[in-house]
Amino acid sequence: MSRGKGSNPLWQKGIIKMRTKEAKITLDIETANSTEDALAYDIGFNAHYNDGTVLERHSYIVKDIFCDMTDLMQSAYYAHKIPEYHESLARGEREVKSLYEVRKILHEVCKKYNVKVIMAYNAAFDMNGLNRTQRYITKSAYRWFFPYGVRVECIWHMA
Numbered sequence: 001m002s003r004g005k006g007s008n009p010l011w012q013k014g015i016i017k018m019r020t021k022e023a024k025i026t027l028d029i030e031t032a033n034s035t036e037d038a039l040a041y042d043i044g045f046n047a048h049y050n051d052g053t054v055l056e057r058h059s060y061i062v063k064d065i066f067c068d069m070t071d072l073m074q075s076a077y078y079a080h081k082i083p084e085y086h087e088s089l090a091r092g093e094r095e096v097k098s099l100y101e102v103r104k105i106l107h108e109v110c111k112k113y114n115v116k117v118i119m120a121y122n123a124a125f126d127m128n129g130l131n132r133t134q135r136y137i138t139k140s141a142y143r144w145f146f147p148y149g150v151r152v153e154c155i156w157h158m159a
Contacts, residue, residue, distance in 0.1 A: 021049045023113035025106075026155070027120045031129050032065060032076035038129040039136060041065040041076065042085070043102050045118075047109050056109060059094045060102045061085060064137045067096065099137050103145055110147045118146060123154035 027045040031038035041062045047055040066073060066085070073079060088094045097105070109115065120126040130145035146152060 021051075022117075023047055023049060023055060023115050025109065025115050025118045027118055027126060029120075029126050029129055030076065030078055032069070032072050032079075034075070035125075038125070038132065039065050039069075039072070040099075040129050040133045041073065043130070045106065045109075047113050047115065055113060058102075058105060058109070060105075061089065061094055061096045062102065062133070063096050063098050065099075065133065099133055103134070106145075107147050110150055115150060117151050117153055119153050119155045121155055123152050123156075127152045 025045050025047050027043070029040040029044075030042035032041050033039050042060070043062060044057075044059040046057050049055070061067075073082060076082075085094070089096065110118075127146065131143065134145045135143055
C-alpha cells in the first residue's frame, strides 16, 4: 500500500513542503554621477528559476540618461566603455529604451512569471539608484521603480 504525501505526518505538520518552481529576477545596473546621487544608464535583468533555467534576458540602455545627458555620462564609472556600448547596440545585444519603457517591461515580466523576488548583488545600491533615476526623470511624479509587493534581496553574501 503506498502512502500519499497527505498521509505523511511530517507533511501534515508542515515540516516537509512541496517544492515548486518559483521564478525570480536577477538585476544589475550601471550608473553615472556620484555614488550618493547615482542615476542608472544601463539596466540588465534575467527572469529565471532557482535551478538556473533562464526564462528571459533583458539588457537596456536608458535613453533618458545615456543619450540625453552626454555630459553626465562622462562621470560614469565605466565612461571609458561608452564606445563598447555603442558597439553592443549596433550588434543588437542591447536596446535603447526610456526608463519608463524599461520599468514597464520589468513589471510585465514580474506579472507574467508571478515574480515575488528581485535579486541584485548590491541590492540597496541598485534599488536606490533606480528609484532615484525614476524620481529625477519624472520630477517625482512617479517615485518607485519596482512593482509593489515584490521583495528586493541582496545576494552580496553569495559572492
